[in-house]
Amino acid sequence: MEKQLFTDKFSYVFGDQKFFKKQKRIALKNCGLIDPENIDDYIYAGGYTALAKVLTEMTPEDVVKTVKDSGLRGRGGAGFPTGIKWEATAKQQNDEKFVVCNADEGDPGAFMDRSIIEGDPHSIVEGMAIGAYAVGASKGVVYLRAEYPLAIKRLQKAIEDARKENLLGNNILESNFSFDMEIRLGAGAFVCGEETALMNSIEGKRGMPRTRPPFPAVSGLFAKPTLLNNVETWANISSIIINGAEWFSSIGVDKSKGTKVFALAGKITNTGLAEIPMGMTLREIIYEVGGGIPNGKKFKAVQTGGPSGGCLTESMLDTKIDYESLTKAGSIMGSGGMIIIDETACMVNIAKFFLEFTQSESCGKCVPCREGIKRMLEILTRITDGEGKTGDIEKLEELGNMIKKASLCGLGQSAPNPVLSTIKNFRQEYEEHVEQKMCRSLVCEKLLTYTINDKCIGCSACRRACPAGAIAGLPKEPHTIHQELCIKCGKCYRSCKFHAIDKTSVAKEQK
Amino acid sequence: MTSHIHNQEEINKQIKDFIAEILKQDRPDSHLITVLHKAQELNGYLSREVMDLVSQEMNIPTSTIWGVATFYHYFKLNPIGKYNISVCMGTACYVKGASEILETLKEELGIGVGETTEDMLFSMHEARCIGACGLAPVAMINDKIYGELTPKKITDIINKLRKEEETK
């Protein structure tokens, strides 16, 4: 009944759109529907009834069991079973424990955490209060990106309002349970999404990961037992408590229960957030929810899991979206970034983009990540610059596989994924770059040839734009480009208003 | 940009007062990043003097503070221009041509990433995904987001800001 209600509400607010039809909203249930700055709105929509329920009707063990039975897994990336984390933290004997919300959303292209906090901040407050009750914690910390000012403001207000209503603070709702929480801001370091780096950052240190064990459940924030979940995970908790573990586990497939929010981006008609039940295929989400590829272009790949994930091809589009299937296909669920790539993109260049990201975000603590990713990036750069050497692809594989297995934390262990998965699925493109100095997608600038065709009217715009003086021609007469002078910057191409400059990349003779 | 309004003494006093409040809490050292955020907000950037002050007031060695300040990209160690331009280099923006926007800005302003124009008007940074992927490619100028940028559009925006400054 409940689900029906929200679907109806959605249709009422947004109209009956295909974009929403296939979705199922649990984590995003209130986003866009309630006033996030008004606690009454949240309560009117059924908010805090789950907290009241656990405080009055459930023991902490009951709560842990419910979460465990629901089959909920971490939505931040690795998909560790949430209930097991809760159980492990609850088991620890300590006078001080923490619950932490990881809101350091860092995957480029993913913004579901921001949307949840901006659209439904109380769901996080409530989820964390329930978690704290279950594991016996009295303090909560939300580690939130400083780049999200609106989210900071709304969550701060939610916390203050909840305090006023005795939903946070001492003896919550006249129970024996006391819990309060605070926001700590990140400062622009992707690696702080890694749980141990995040805790170091909350402690005011450089966000460098710690070695595990000990796991946070045993020794986490300030060396105290700590329960750490991501925003979307916390947002699922109240619904699970209200509707029961069985309801939640009826959604989804095998080992992946419930829903997952994806941020659709890239070359897709409907960009934005979509919450879909686990088990939907990639094809469904791309073509039905996402509305397919715009501008009549051909689909080439879908990248999931952000810089830690991989690229999947056309032939894998019927892969189900669940933790195991995506991993098996060579990518990961990740935090929910989904970038659709069309035929105009060069896969080597895409891999380089992700690697540039992880390379600049590596904390520098361990050698494989700090030094290894740099070397991989250098190799990739020379490949896209047309200076690739035979054997480079194998070196990328060797380094990538070593870095995956030997790095200290999840960032390093997954950083080679975009490269390894594109080598696996698009090896031919790599080989073309290395052996034939060719980029079939016309992206890698150094591999391009610019020529002037017969549409040229001799306006001289390209000649003036050329920084290398490589273009010659008299006014009102067709111009020509001296290839040996051309630095392939593309300025002529951009300056021409007559489509008179052709950009091509052709296989070079092998020496 | 409060630094233009207050003098340094006033800024230092506010930082000290802020730290004094922090020191009353549990585990004050853990608030170092919070304090640096505040100091940057008040001072515009983290100067050596400001970090020395934080060090003395919080009893944290300067080398530790320097280590933290240089680890996080959010902290600026040099004065920044009046208009702080962050070009989003997130995946969605990248796929939709963010590097072209960056190149255009480099040419137009004559500065590189992380640099400030001589007239202290513009600073330029690369940003991690700012979560506005629907509008890709985007740039943020101070707190305002500009979406669906093209090289021409960003040039126009810069010129408009320049003109505004001239007429002031």
Add this chain to the structure above:
Amino acid sequence: MNTIKAFINDKEYTIDSGLTIMQACDSIGIKIPRLCYHPKLSISSGCRICIVEVEGMRNFVASCSYPISEGMKIHTNTDAVRKARKDILELILDNHPKDCNACVRDEVCELQQLASTIGLRERKFEGVRREKYVDDSSPSIVNNHEKCILCGRCVKVCSQIQNISAIDYANRGFDTVIVPAFNDKIANSVCTLCGQCVNVCPTAALTEKNYTQDVFALLNDKTKIKIAQVAPSVRVAIGEAFGIPAGNNMEREIAHALKLLGFDYVFDSQFSADLTIMEEASELLERLNGKGKLPMITSCSSGWMKALEQFHPDLIDNVSTCKSPMSMMSSIVKTYFADKIGRKPSEIANVAIMCCVAKKYEAKRPELAMEDGTPATDYVITTRELAWMIKSAGIDFKNLKGQDFDAPLGLSTGAATIFGVTGGVMEAAIRTAYELATKKPLENIDITAVRGNEGIKEGSIEINGKEIRVAVASGLGNAHKLLEIVKKDPERYHFIEIMACPGGCIGGGGQPYSGIRDLPFDPKLVSERAKALYKSDELNKIRRSHENPAIIKLYDEFLGKPLGEKSHKYLHTHYKQKFPKGIIRKSKEK
């Protein structure tokens, strides 16, 4: 102790529980290669050299931090592990200069040894390297960024052991560097120049400032009288640089070698240690009689003196005004001894051979200069530098016959010998102070309360019916702790000895690199050096500084009496606050 059963390389072992995989493997005789690990420092598992395979784990695990557990199946030497280690080591070397032959740590470099152990034979991934940057701003320590592999031992020893935090990681990822605050120079930082970072650095990223070329040049200068002095700790450590086991006293070989190198006179800093005791014990008695502040704190450790000026300026008046033995010797050589041999001070060059890198800074302190402004001590070289000079000059150190130090400034007592160990200055001072004050012999002169390896030691002795309470700290971290107590309770002690380096001078920043070839960082090393010094004290017929005949003669002929006018002129000095002011992190929150 509980035990567990685990499999290492397919063999079952019974192993103490609570160990890491590395410790467990150590216990059965397998030394897993390691790099950033150091037994006295926190574990960061950053270098990944010590990875092993554990069955059932997807990734390699770092053996230095991963606890071994019941039934665990560990493989330390599979093809996959060996290959990964090789790749990791190559990545480190790819960002490191290829100039081993021209490097000051050639042959004594841990990284070089590791490359040989791992069997690195090709280089596949070379690319851009860390920027060249050499900070040689300080007279003691040189930081060469190009050679830094970011293992972090220096950062940890500076913060965790010394609680100075002069350096830390800055920037991140590939751009990470280890620098003082604000990328400033070491000379402008709170660094006390104790050199413990140099001792733990596996490469030549942190080294002492090398003066061996200057000293060789000096030795060829016919116009100068070249005088060497040797600190107590040098003699029990230098052998290690020649493959002689720790704890062998090589003082006669050193004296011989220095003569062969071309020094005209070889004196012993132990002589001036006796002199220091005369002055310091007298100063203590004066302060106990109400003239001056208590507790009195020793002043012979150069690293501690810089720490005093930057971290504890409020205690400057508590510190003894005595110069260090090195500076007293230099001063006496250029005055009393110069007169004796009929030379001008400017014709004499003093070279001090020290276990210390901070002494290089001390030698350049303007307040310790001669009247004409030239330094009293012209050059300071470390034990390591001397060992190299001896090798470089082709001197067969191991097989030297050996000879005595030169008279009169080469004569010393057992009390001076133990200056090199934490608690030694205290013990020596008590021996003399007691007898000067009571005019009675001290029955048991082995004052064991202040001996031993603990970081902070306490004791008391009755002098003329009054209980004199003393404390000893070695390592600046321990010193901070002790001084915190003193600041809260200024009456608690009368006399305090502080040494900047853990274990005292025998653990100084200029001592031979330990454990390069075999067992890394043998903790027994320092205690072997200490034992040798105590043994030498025991064997000495004279064990009280005030009984040293050469000292008695010096006072007769030149100084007059302790704390007299000449003593103040030549043997005492003053300290003043220096900036930047250091921050002492409180021991533990709450």
